[in-house]
Amino acid sequence: MALQSMTGFARREGTSGRCRWAWELRSVNGKGLDARLRLPPGLERLETDARKRIADRFTRGNLQVGLSVSFDESRVEAVVNQNALATVLALRNQLAGVIDPAPLRLDTLLGIRGIVEFKEAEESEEALATLDADIIAGLDAALGDLAEMRKQEGRALGEILLGHVATIEALTVAVERDPSRSPQEIAAKLSAQLALLLDGAAGLDRDRLHAEAALIATRADLREEIDRLKAHVAAARDLIAKGGPVGRKLDFLAQEFNRESNTICSKSNAAAVTAAGIELKVVIDQFREQVQNLE
Structure with missing residues (x-):
């Protein structure tokens, strides 16, 4: 199933007897499905059927649905x-x-x-039934056009999102491979800091200092954050490939991406890792902004 954007436009028009009708549909982002119908006086009877057909097609988006009618000649x-x-x-x-x-x-x-x-002159019941059927068939066609436009935009958004996911993955790998994360590098930095402390205060408990340093090193390790980011990258790719109404799930993943990038920045002990974490936050914000357009 393809991804669908929540933005789109469609117009269908036609005739039924001496009546000319036109549907115009506009769709924008929305947390849920909100369809606002504008029907001419006398055709309010079509609203229930129209709403059902809209709900059968879409699950999210703010839709403006307008119908206009005119008669070629008056009897x-x-x-x-x-x-x-x-x-x-x-x-x-x-x-x-x-x-x-x-x-x-x-x-x-x-x-x-x-x-x-x-x-x-009033239309006969048969003529009214034919008019209603023709107008509803026009709505079905317009809804199909709108769905196709939303799918086209959804495919384009999918490519953009996959690009952001690839960037997130590359930055995650960069953090993982940064030399500052090696045990030897961490040990060297802690040893240098301990040496400065011990030189200035002979009365400090060396064993306690070494225990605290080990705890700091453990807390500074980014293995869990890196593993979770990799898992989120895989999940995002699966959802984009699966398609359908996955906008909310991808939005949740965006929040999780952001959580891990914040933790990386707070734990970082190297300028390169901090820079990668900041870049992660920028890309994740772009990812989430595009996700807001998905159904």
Whole structure:
């Protein structure tokens, strides 16, 4: 399964009968899945189905989903107010001996307010069902386009992340191989420091000093940190290769990378190791920043 970025854009448009519709989707980073739908009045009935289809496709990201519709031509129908017409006809009969009994003309009836109303014709249930199906099919296509764009960006992010992981591994190896970590080098430095202390204070307990020096040397050893960094490097590569929604797991690994680099800097007894630890922190920050874009 491929990695997916959380950023992307997609647009799909089409027609259904005399209706023209268009979906526009935008996706950005988010801790979870937050879909905000903007549907035209009268099409709110599509929201539940639309949300389900979005959730079936994605697990993370803030999505802005908008639908616009327009009709190529309006269909108008005349609606006769039967009660008003009956009232007018009854009044005409009542006044038959008073006014001209000539038949009522259509233009006369149309001029009487409330007799005939003109409004846009309503779609049949069959036409509405077809419209809904066409619009939802358009949403499915737009979601597919968005998913493909997120995958393309995810592949690019994967290459960037693998580059950062390779740099972390190289810096870890540099720390591991630094001459200052050899037992002989550590012993030499401690011996020199002990010699300075003992020359200046003859009353100090030599055995106690040597025991403390041994403890300091043990605490200064970076073997555990190096081993954990190597394990995290392997885990990161496995997750990137596995793909799918692994953004949270990689973010956790970034925190672990940072923890080990901090410890290396605090334990360091050589400028080269400190410099490598600082460089590790920089690369790890870059790694974590890119991970924030992954689903």
